[in-house]
Amino acid sequence: QQQVKQSPQSLIVQKGGISIINCAYENTAFDYFPWYQQFPGKGPALLIAIRPDVSEKKEGRFTISFNKSAKQFSLHIMDSQPGDSATYFCAAREEGQKLVFGQGTRLTINP
Amino acid sequence: DVKVTQSSRYLVKRTGEKVFLECVQDMDHENMFWYRQDPGLGLRLIYFSYDVKMKEKGDIPEGYSVSREKKERFSLILESASTNQTSMYLCASSNLLYGYTFGSGTRLTVV
Numbered sequence: 001q002q003q004v005k006q007s008p009q010s011l012i013v014q015k016g017g018i019s020i021i022n023c024a025y026e027n028t029a030f031d032y033f034p035w036y037q038q039f040p041g042k043g044p045a046l047l048i049a050i051r052p053d054v055s056e057k058k059e060g061r062f063t064i065s066f067n068k069s070a071k072q073f074s075l076h077i078m079d080s081q082p083g084d085s086a087t088y089f090c091a092a093r094e095e096g097q098k099l100v101f102g103q104g105t106r107l108t109i110n111p
Numbered sequence: 112d113v114k115v116t117q118s119s120r121y122l123v124k125r126t127g128e129k130v131f132l133e134c135v136q137d138m139d140h141e142n143m144f145w146y147r148q149d150p151g152l153g154l155r156l157i158y159f160s161y162d163v164k165m166k167e168k169g170d171i172p173e174g175y176s177v178s179r180e181k182k183e184r185f186s187l188i189l190e191s192a193s194t195n196q197t198s199m200y201l202c203a204s205s206n207l208l209y210g211y212t213f214g215s216g217t218r219l220t221v222v
Contacts, residue, residue: 004153006153009151034210034211036211036213041215041216042215042216043115043201043203043213043214043215043216044154044201044211044213045213046210046211049210089153089154096142096161097142097161097205097206097207097211098144098156098159098169099144099154099156099211100156101146101153101154101155102153103151103152103153104150104151104153104154
């Protein structure tokens with residue numbers, strides 16, 4: 001069963017636009033929601049993360065919005081740049097340190 | 112610079128071979144994980160370990176085993192490789208403070 005559902009699978013955005021990736025989860029015991037960024041040939045790297053007692057977290061051009069009642073969270077990339085082109089994964093942490101990942105979104109920023 | 116090192120970037124093995132994927136971390140992390148990454152499926156947890164000599168099954172353990180004889184090393188073993196195990200394999204380590212650090216991955220092809 002897919003505990004974290006991510007959409008869209010792929011996304012094309014013009015340079016300077018806003019990229020939005022959405023995730024939904026079922027397990028209310030999840031206590032930490034990170035986003036990872038992966039470039040070709042590299043492992044995923046932590047981009048930004050949020051805890052469920054916060055509705056929004058912003059770091060530079062990257063913002064996580066979190067809706068606990070809807071069990072949804074999203075990543076917004078403002079002023080998207082070609083260097084942001086990568087695969088993005090949302091994740092949720094369950095008991096211990098285990099992360100459950102979404103299916104991934106391949107983001108392409110056109111110059 | 113903290114690191115998770117996977118011994119091979121690319122590996123080609125024959126069906127039925129026993130395959131060892133090695134992962135070493137230099138961060139003194141307690142927790143180590145093996146994921147496989149497939150397009151459209153995201154990252155799926157194979158096995159994890161919270162301590163030396165300890166191992167726990169993840170979501171897709173069938174056909175795999177692991178070994179953790181030392182804190183810094185976590186090995187994934189394919190007992191008898193099959194073509195459906197062709198995939199990207201990612202090792203990660205973590206602690207409570209810094210979250211996950213991934214290796215660069217091993218792309219395994221079973222022919």
